[in-house]
Amino acid sequence: MKSLELFTGAGGLALGTHLSGFEHVALVEWNKDACDTLRRNSREGALPGVDRWNVVQADIHALDFNQFGPVDLVAGGVPCQPFSLGGKHKGMNDERDMFPDFVRAVRDLRPKAFIIENVKGLLRQTFRNYFSYIFLQLSYPDLHRKKGESWEGHLRRLEDVRTQGRYADLQYNVIFQLLNAANYGIPQTRERVFIVGFRSDVGHPWHFPKPTHSFEALMREQWVTGSYWERHGVRRPKVPPAHAAPFLGRTEELFDATKPWRTIRDAIQDLPEPRADAEPSDVFNHRLNPGARAYPGHTGSNYDLPSKTLKAGVHGVPGGENMIAFADGTLRYLTVREAARIQTFPDRWRFAGSWGEAMRQLGNAVPMDLAAVVARSVSRKLKERPR
Incomplete structure (x- = not known):
């Protein structure tokens, strides 16, 4: 067709x-x-x-x-x-x-x-x-x-x-x-x-x-069965976040049968840690853009939840939605490749232009x-x- x-x-x-x-x-x-x-x-x-x-x-x-x-x-x-x-x-x-x-x-x-x-x-x-x-x-x-x-x-x-x-x-x-x-x-x-x-x-x-997927099913994997943390080989946090409170203590059979929402960790964990001075030869568009910082209304996306909506921003400069907020309080900008993973583009898909222009393309995609x-x-x- x-x-x-x-x-x-x-x-x-x-x-x-x-x-x-x-x-x-x-x-x-x-x-x-x-x-x-x-x-x-x-x-x-x-x-x-x-x-x-x-x-x-x-x-x-x-x-x-x-x-x-x-x-x-x-x-x-x-x-x-x-x-x-x-x-x-x-x-x-x-x-x-x-x-x-x-x-x-x-x-x-x-x-x-x-x-x-x-x-x-x-x-x-x-x-x-x-x-x-x-x-x-x-x-x-x-x-x-x-x-x-x-x-x-x-x-x-x-x-x-x-x-x-x-x-x-x-x-x-x-x-x-x-x-x-x-x-x-x-x-x-x-x-x-x-x-x-x-x-x-x-x-x-x-x-x-x-x-086909739901937030409820993600809460089941993270805070009832713990299979999310086991799958990623990381220790389960001792203190559940506030958004998990409605699901704590619920038995597994009371959750719906959908698949769990996919998180930023699910999407990018297998990528190498990005660097500002070099891009891996086998991973396109994966260079770190430094300078990320948080302030009110600009706080980044939780690493163990789906990303907030990626945005093109004004003149190609993205907002806090284009940052990862890690559990230890650190944050950094997504690389272009990580943002492409979040937008489900294949790894072979290369983006032309500067970091800001590539992120603008992704925010509009x-x-x-x-x-x-x-x-x-x-x-x-x-x-x-x-x-």
Whole structure:
């Protein structure tokens, strides 16, 4: 099945869809360092099949999508700055709002399905009307905005079509859900909105995959059975942390049957200790960036929990979420490779640019394994015979 990747960044979503059986006709991205990352990994064949990737560095506003058709899937992590809790909260008034261009791609290419990833902030009360507008545009992409028409006026026309219940042109069945990456085995508590749509003729029902991992199961392994500490060959702490209190004394059979959340330790313990003066020859992007310090609101992530949400930060400078806080009170910045592990990129995937630029790419990325969970489910649905 053919796919087009938009707003590709460092390739997290693109890798997830690639591993799910989609063949990319093109990967569109405008940032030079991100394109360098994609091209380098394609040139070096970092994963089977990526050597055929066609990386297109372009301003999406000026792009003719018809040159890439036909495709079965359009996917993209639409730039999240307009809706991010850490941004300026301009939303639909932000010139970086790229949702109209994603809708245009769906309108021009008429794929069987699409996948969008975005920040939790998109669901904020402030943007509720605009989220409804995005949702209805994706449902009826042919009903495009007229010249000089306000987005509120366009929304009213879309609402009229939806409530009438009769529409003969291109239509998609669209659903969305807020997913926590940690609930799917990613060592990071990263909450993201996924919007998935199927062309109305695809015909089969679809739902988001069920979570497979839980915080409760991690507490069982750490503070009831102790198997977490045994697995890592470290001594169990004598004093449980406050977050374990609700689970102390609970018998093992009272816990759910899910797998435990993966922690930072789970993700990176086998890597060598990073140094500032050298990078291991066999571990790419694993040089220590010194100078980490804690202050209020900038405290780092507990080594024995999933990482906090990695963030791109302002001008590529990450915040406390990009630091590890160890049990002995010390802390340090994650290396690029460690952050890549937390975002579930393969170790062969190299990131171009300085430490700050590479961390910016990672902070903006979709965890590869989470993208694959959603994309595999979509792929299976598209392979079914329509009713």
